[in-house]
Amino acid sequence: MEEWVGALWDRWITQTARRDHPEAAVALKDIEKTLGVIFRALGGDPGLRIAAAADVAHGARRRLMQRIAGTDSRAAHAALDRETLVLPPRLAVLPAPSLNRDLYVWLAALAASAGPALEKFTEAWIVQNQFATWVTLQRYPGLTARYRQLVEAVLAERIPPEQMPADEAAQERAVRQALVDPGSVAELPPLTRKRAKALQPVPLWLYPVPPAATKQRRHDPGSEETQGEQPKEQPVENKRYQAERGELPENESPLILLFRAESLLSWAEYLRVNRALDEDENPDAGRAAETLDKLTLAEGGERVASKVRFDLDLPAAAEDDLLVGPGILLPEWDWKRQTMKPDFCRLQTMVARQVEAQPLPERLRRHARKLKNQFAALAPVRRWQKAQPEGSELDIDACVRIAADRLAGWHFSGAGAYLNQRPTERDLACLVLADLSLSTDAYANDTQKVIDVIRDSLMLFGEALSATGDAFAFYGFSSLKRSFVRFHEIKPFDRPLDAIARGRIAAIKPGWYTRMGASVRRATQLLEKQPANRRLLLILSDGKPHDIDLYEGRYGIEDTRMALIEAREAGIKPFCVTIDREGAGYLPHLFGPAGYTIVRKPEELPDRLPLLYAQLTGNA
Known part of the structure; x- marks a missing residue:
């Protein structure tokens, strides 16, 4: 009751x-x-x-x-x-x-x-x-x-x-x-009483941003020193929380709370979640954050068992893909300082270690034949060109038009009256850059992961491009900090789409993170070497640029945007196909309003990708 x-x-x-x-x-x-x-x-x-x-x-x-x-x-x-x-x-x-x-x-x-x-x-x-x-x-x-x-x-x-x-x-x-009357108040009168209340919230105004905490910067002793670092932001339920850095309490045992009641609140506000080492969800973290005005991040020195799990996730060198060459040094854009940091990233070209030559999977063959028939219309053919000044046959339509114009008193000395048959050429090169980050290991539907959808997309897309005669190449990318940007060679421009290339497509697997700027710069270098007049950089992605050495948020987006600007200045057209449903919030800034498309259902990517290519290059 x-x-x-x-x-x-x-x-x-x-x-x-x-x-x-x-x-x-x-x-x-x-x-x-x-x-x-x-x-x-x-x-x-x-x-x-x-x-x-x-x-x-x-x-x-x-x-x-x-x-x-x-x-x-x-x-x-x-x-x-x-x-x-x-x-x-x-x-x-x-x-x-x-x-x-x-x-x-x-x-x-x-x-x-x-x-x-x-x-x-x-x-x-x-x-x-x-x-x-x-x-x-x-x-x-x-x-x-x-x-x-x-x-x-x-x-x-x-x-x-x-x-x-x-x-x-x-x-x-x-x-x-x-x-x-905006502008009529020069200052806010001071409060004279000790117990005076603060000002009521003013919903029409912008509030000041708290100054960045400078007490302690998290530093990984084993990582390289980076410039232009910014504090990491891990929003809970997509909210922006105030945060500061501090130190963990020195209390060895929680029994001290029985004797020091005044420390109860501050001790309870510390939640031991080391996200660099432990990726397990804590169901109480979100509810705890909702009740705090400011989140305090502290560096804990204890060794935890989850660090072993993290290390075991890294493949041994004997099991990893083969390295090609010593690596390529590439610059990176620091948007805060508005400067380009030369030789800041090392991009490592890699090829699959164990590749078995294989034909096109049986389940994709019917679809591949359909795409080949559709894309055969884009292949170069010999076409009649009308109203030419010289040619092998008379253009009857042009002759009638010229005669009618002369009778009407109009004379065009430069009008052509012949038909000429010439071959049409598609002077175009396309490089497909596939995001192979950890997020592609997630399930796209009940039966397929995102990485499986990417494999099928590349298989079918390659079959469709083979029917056009266009030069094309497939590469994948992921990253593990700026010193190891992984650039997977799947099908270069100078090799055909054969059984070996299909084997490399089948061998791709999720990597680590998404340092997109360096990969776009390397793709630009490869496309610049192609003699084609039109060059297309097609990026398959499932999320924002991100890496664990503070390459995230605005920093990663601005570096990627600068890399795309460099590609456009080199005469390359970048276009992004993404399955990120939140992509509309940042992709227009990167690619422009018409430079991207969002595929709502990842399993539709194999069908959508060839059609998008036909729309982008149909007039080439």
């Missing part, structure tokens, strides 16, 4: 204390793509990604019912840094869905138009946001009416200054004045 009454009381007091509007809620995931388009269309950095913000304790004054219910003590703030636009995962602060949607649009416009202007702005936070608001309204006056409507709705939801102590009321009036 007591539990039933308690549940009723908790439900009633929680609903009564709510000041948001759940019936009008708008989720970020529902309009994330739209916001990305708006942000970039208004001049936002195309390399930024949009992520959900984590709730943090705001410390602001709450109404009596909220304090009784213990609710509304945390809020998610919008923020902008050089890598991420962070927005609340859900907006229900305003009474209408259209208002909450407009609030998302306003925050995206604010970040896009005024974000770059705030990088060197050193004034107080309230002054920064007034300046950003003024810049946005001046640049896009069409947003003025929407902004005024949002200000009116936000002010109606805030605790009025008449219900606050004098110092908090002064701050609230300053914020209200700054919202109504």
Whole structure:
């Protein structure tokens, strides 16, 4: 009975204390793509990604019912840094869905138009946001009416200054004045009382990004020193959490908690998960992160058994693919310093160690015959060219047209009246670069892994290209830090698609990580050596550029983008075929709006790939 009454009381007091509007809620995931388009269309950095913000304790004054219910003590703030636009995962602060949607649009416009202007702005936070608001309204006056409507709705939801102590009321009036008339408030009045509450959250403004922690940098003694390193980001449930680096408590035994009650909270906040060594999921990690304002990362020196498992995953040199040559040094782009780091990566060309020559698998032969018949139409043939100045036969249509023009008083001395038969040529070379990272070991459906789909795709694609007569090559790539970028030679340009090449396709297997920039640069070098007038770089991928030596996030994307720019400057057309459903968030920045396609069902890749090639090169 007591539990039933308690549940009723908790439900009633929680609903009564709510000041948001759940019936009008708008989720970020529902309009994330739209916001990305708006942000970039208004001049936002195309390399930024949009992520959900984590709730943090705001410390602001709450109404009596909220304090009784213990609710509304945390809020998610919008923020902008050089890598991420962070927005609340859900907006229900305003009474209408259209208002909450407009609030998302306003925050995206604010970040896009005024974000770059705030990088060197050193004034107080309230002054920064007034300046950003003024810049946005001046640049896009069409947003003025929407902004005024949002200000009116936000002010109606805030605790009025008449219900606050004098110092908090002064701050609230300053914020209200700054919202109504941006640029009219020079500073935020100070709080004079020791127990004064913080400012109520302002959903129309961007909040400052916490400074990067500098207490401790994680360093792997066995790894090479890298430049331009950035802190790793491992979001939980796709949220952006604040983090710092610290040191593990020195307590040897948890029994000390019985004697030092004040250390209970800080000791409980440390969760021993060494992700560099242990990939097992911890079901409590996500729930623990939800309750913390800041995640603290600490370096633990203990040896764990999982390190043995990690080492055993690495194949011995006798079982790995054969190395071809000493390796190739390639540069890498440091987007933070805007400089190219020469000879920063070592790319190692490799071939399969154990290859058995094999014919096309029986299950693919019927499909291969169909593709060959379709692609035979793209092969070079002898065609009649009309209205030529000389040729082997008269062009009757051209003769009739010339005669009719002369009778009408028009004379064209350069008009041709002959037919000439000439061979047409497809002066084209294509290099297929397949992502062979660890993620391809995942299942694409109930019976096939992604790596199996890639094998079938290369088999069928090779049969289709053989029917066109185009020069083509197949390579695969993965990486293990910058010193070992694996570049698998499957079918080079100077070798036919024979039984050995099919054996190499059958022998490909998942590697490690995805350092795409170095592989694209090597593929560009190979394509530059081809005499064809048109050269196509076709990239098969299943995820973002990533490696474990801090080649991730914005760093990896910008290096890959620079490598693709270099390829275009060399006269090469890059195109990406991906099965990454989140690819729309970063692929337009890399390949342009028409430079990629997303295959929603990986098992459809063998069918889609040859057709895409025909569309890309049909007029070659």
